[in-house]
Amino acid sequence: MKKGPISAKDREDTEDTICRLIRDRIRGGLYHAGDKISSVREMAQQQNVSIASVLDAYRRLEMEGVIQSQPQSGFYVQLMATRKFANTAIPEPPRTPMEQTQESIVGSILHDARSSNVVHLAGASPNIDLLPTGILTRLMSRALRDEALTSMSYSSPVGIRQLREQISRRMLAASVSSVPDDIIVTNGGSESLSLCIRAVCQPGDIIAVESPTYYAMLLAAKTLGLRVIEIGTHLTDGMNLDSLRAILDQYPIKAVVLTPSYGNPLGHLMPDENKAQLVQLLEDRNIVLIEDDVYGDLGYSSNRPIAAKAFDRTGKVMYCSSFSKTLAPGFRVGWVIGGPYQQKIELIKFATTGSTSSPQQIAIAEFLAFQRYSHHVRKAVKVYHANANAMAKTIRSSFPEGTQAQKPLGGFVMWITMPPEVDSIELYKSAIHHNITIMPGPAFSAHTNAYQNCMRLNCSKWSPEVESAIKTLGKLACEQVSAFNSAKRLISSAVNR
Numbered sequence: 001m002k003k004g005p006i007s008a009k010d011r012e013d014t015e016d017t018i019c020r021l022i023r024d025r026i027r028g029g030l031y032h033a034g035d036k037i038s039s040v041r042e043m044a045q046q047q048n049v050s051i052a053s054v055l056d057a058y059r060r061l062e063m064e065g066v067i068q069s070q071p072q073s074g075f076y077v078q079l080m081a082t083r084k085f086a087n088t089a090i091p092e093p094p095r096t097p098m099e100q101t102q103e104s105i106v107g108s109i110l111h112d113a114r115s116s117n118v119v120h121l122a123g124a125s126p127n128i129d130l131l132p133t134g135i136l137t138r139l140m141s142r143a144l145r146d147e148a149l150t151s152m153s154y155s156s157p158v159g160i161r162q163l164r165e166q167i168s169r170r171m172l173a174a175s176v177s178s179v180p181d182d183i184i185v186t187n188g189g190s191e192s193l194s195l196c197i198r199a200v201c202q203p204g205d206i207i208a209v210e211s212p213t214y215y216a217m218l219l220a221a222k223t224l225g226l227r228v229i230e231i232g233t234h235l236t237d238g239m240n241l242d243s244l245r246a247i248l249d250q251y252p253i254k255a256v257v258l259t260p261s262y263g264n265p266l267g268h269l270m271p272d273e274n275k276a277q278l279v280q281l282l283e284d285r286n287i288v289l290i291e292d293d294v295y296g297d298l299g300y301s302s303n304r305p306i307a308a309k310a311f312d313r314t315g316k317v318m319y320c321s322s323f324s325k326t327l328a329p330g331f332r333v334g335w336v337i338g339g340p341y342q343q344k345i346e347l348i349k350f351a352t353t354g355s356t357s358s359p360q361q362i363a364i365a366e367f368l369a370f371q372r373y374s375h376h377v378r379k380a381v382k383v384y385h386a387n388a389n390a391m392a393k394t395i396r397s398s399f400p401e402g403t404q405a406q407k408p409l410g411g412f413v414m415w416i417t418m419p420p421e422v423d424s425i426e427l428y429k430s431a432i433h434h435n436i437t438i439m440p441g442p443a444f445s446a447h448t449n450a451y452q453n454c455m456r457l458n459c460s461k462w463s464p465e466v467e468s469a470i471k472t473l474g475k476l477a478c479e480q481v482s483a484f485n486s487a488k489r490l491i492s493s494a495v496n497r
Contacts, residue, residue, distance in 0.1 A: 011056070014049050018057035021047075022066065026081050032392070032407040033079040033236075034300050034385060037067060040075075079269070079301065079409065082236050093211040093230040093447055106215050106443050109428070119469040120458065122437035124264055124413050126325050127387075127460040130380040135371060136328055136363050143362035150358055157350040159185025159335070160361045166368035167335050173374075174296055175310035176319065182337050184345055185356045189294045189322035191349075192336035194220050196290045196318040197255065198348050199341040201226055205254040208247055210239050212415070212444030212451055214264045214292075217257060228446050229253070235406055235415075238263060238270035241277055248285055255288040261305045262295035265415045265444055265456040267408020269299065272306050279311040286316070288341075293321045294334075297377050299410035300385045315339030323364055325411070326377055331360040384412045387462035394467055398474025400481045412460035417453065421484035422477045424455040430476045436469045 025031045038046065043054045058075055061067045066081040109122050143150075150160070158164070164180035171178050186192040201207065203225030209217060211230030221228050229247055232240040239258055247253065260270040260278075270278070282289050291308045299305055309319040318341065322334030333356060338345040349355075367373065391414060392405040399405075399418060406415040418424070424440035431438055441451025457470075 011053055014047075014053040015057045015060060018043065018047065018049070018054060019061055022057075022061055023081075026066070026077060031077045031082075033077055033082045033409055035077045035389065035407075036074050037077060079236075093232060093445065093450065106219065109437060109439060109443075118432075118435040118437055119465055120437055121466070121469060122439040122456075123458055124325075124411075124456075125329055125458065125460065126412060127380070127383065129461070130383055131328060132367065132371070132376055133328075136331070136367060139363035139366045140359045143359045143366070147362060150362065153358065155185075155355045155358045155361065157184070157346050157355050159183070159356055160358060160365065163333075163361045163365035163368075164335075166365050170368065170373070171337075173304045174293065174307040176307050176337075178337055182339075182342070184336050184338065184342065184349065185361060186320075186322070186334040186336055186349065187353055187356050188324050188332040189292065189320055189334040190216060190220070191353065192320035192322065192334045193217065193257070193290065193292055194224075195336055195345045195348055196288075196320060196338065196341070197221070197224060197226070197257070199338065199344045200255045200288050200290070200318075206251055208244060208253050208256045210258045210263060210266075212265055212441065212454070213257075214259070215439070215443040217292075218444075218446055230445060230447065233263070233266060234268065235266055236268050236409065237274060238266075238268045239278070241274060241281065244278075245281060248281070248287070253287055255290055256282060257290040257292070259292040259295065260308050261293055262298060262408060262410030264295065264411070265413050265439075266406060267411050267413060267415065269305060269409045270308075275306065275308040276311045279308055279317060283312075283314050283316055289317045291317055291319050293319060294325055295411040296321065297326055298381055298384065298412070300381060301409070309337065312339075326373075326380070327364060327367065328360070331364065332357070333360050333364055381410075384460060388412070388414060388459045390462045390467075391457065391459045391470060394470045395474065398471045400474075400478050403477070408459075412458060414457050414459045416455050416457060418455075418477055419481055420453050421481045422453045423480065424451075424453060426480065427455065427473065427476055430479075431473055434469075434472050434476075436472060438473065 022037060031037060040051055040054045040058060044051045058067065062069060065078055067075045068078050069075050161180055163185060164183040167183050168178045168180050186195065197220065201224065206227045206229060207221060208229045208231055210233045213230065218228060229251060231247060232243045234240060238260055260275055262269060279289060289308060293307050296305060296307060307319065309317045318339060319337040320334065323331065324334065336345060388407050392407045395403060395405040395416060400422065402419045404417045408414060425442060428438050428440050439456040441454030442449065445451055
């Protein structure tokens with residue numbers, strides 16, 4: 001293309017070319033939701049065209065909802081565009097109930113993670129530097145001093161009312177109406193999920209989960225004697241409802257467990273209309289939905305997503321969350337809204353853990369009442385978004401050709417799909433010798449060899465140390481591809497002799 005006066009037809013062709021280029025970059029994974037695209041001047045220089053032609057193309061893309069301009073900042077990719085154009089195919093898992101086989105993988109990684117001299121990229125932990133540790137420490141000390149009797153005594157199994165009132169108010173941000181008596185405080189989000197499953201299911205029952213899914217969910221199902229069916233999941237939109245419907249027609253599913261908002265490990269966000277359809281689909285069949293909304297407050301967009309629970313009309317949606325990802329993972333404070341199963345959940349909690357630690361409950365209740373929770377979360381989310389961008393950029397430049405870094409729409413974990421020649425378990429074994437931990441893809445499925453060329457990384461923190469670790473992982477992955485190709489050439493040469 002050439003600068004200078006051009007005909008209307010040539011200008012239209014140029015506009016088409018630039019629009020196609022931006023769509024292809026989204027489709028190929030170069031741009032993700034929220035990413036800033038090339039400026040008008042940069043694009044004009046790259047394509048050797050006029051600024052006016054680029055502006056025309058960008059205005060068209062903006063009208064189509066592909067990009068959005070931000071004054072004095074530039075143009076950014078819209079979420080709709082990634083859903084429409086991005087390559088979001090996840091292989092459909094086998095449609096049969098499975099027992100879990102990934103305990104040894106997770107066990108080895110948890111053991112290795114105890115070391116203090118490793119770069120921890122395996123866990124889904126928030127960036128400690130972004131947490132209000134000083135404020136929470138002071139609040140807990142004050143609770144121990146000023147409310148010693150309450151702090152040192154057993155609390156009710158349902159939790160301290162002061163905290164349940166604050167949680168009830170926070171739930172309005174997710175469009176969920178509740179009262180304090182609807183809420184049971186738990187020892188983190190993991191206990192809330194376990195309590196829900198135990199209240200609904202018996203050993204031998206079948207539950208449906210996303211695929212890939214949170215590995216602790218699979219381990220919990222195994223300890224409870226449950227069978228699991230994995231449902232294909234869209235990289236940006238979450239669980240495939242057509243696949244779920246087919247499974248529900250085939251098997252007696254007792255409950256569906258999923259994370260609609262910024263799921264782990266994909267970081268996807270189920271559209272509101274899909275959430276409504278999901279709730280209605282299960283309601284029509286009298287099946288319970290157990291919603292894990294632990295990442296719901298950590299979205300990169302300006303609006304907090306509506307919870308699936310907001311569409312519940314019959315009480316069949318059990319809602320679980322915690323403050324582990326936003327305030328204090330070590331406090332182990334979560335909660336559950338169990339609806340018709342509330343009393344059963346309370347009894348199970350009393351019989352197992354009794355109650356949740358009182359000082360931590362008081363400290364978080366005070367923080368929610370008098371501190372700027374939303375402001376704190378927004379500041380953290382900006383950092384997580386920037387760190388995810390930095391990690392994805394480094395992965396694209398360091399890993400073998402064909403690697404896709406699926407940047408999350410919220411939260412702080414990233415799903416990486418590498419070429420099929422890369423074995424993520426072998427990559428983990430090599431990485432640990434370099435003092436790096438990762439979470440291999442097979443940990444996120446009950447099916448043998450599933451997601452063998454995938455892994456999940458923690459992108460909550462970005463530093464020279466983390467950047468170096470990512471480059472080392474890329475080098476190790478490239479070495480695997482090179483070794484595979486060398487072996488392939490040797491075999492081919494031997495066959496042709």
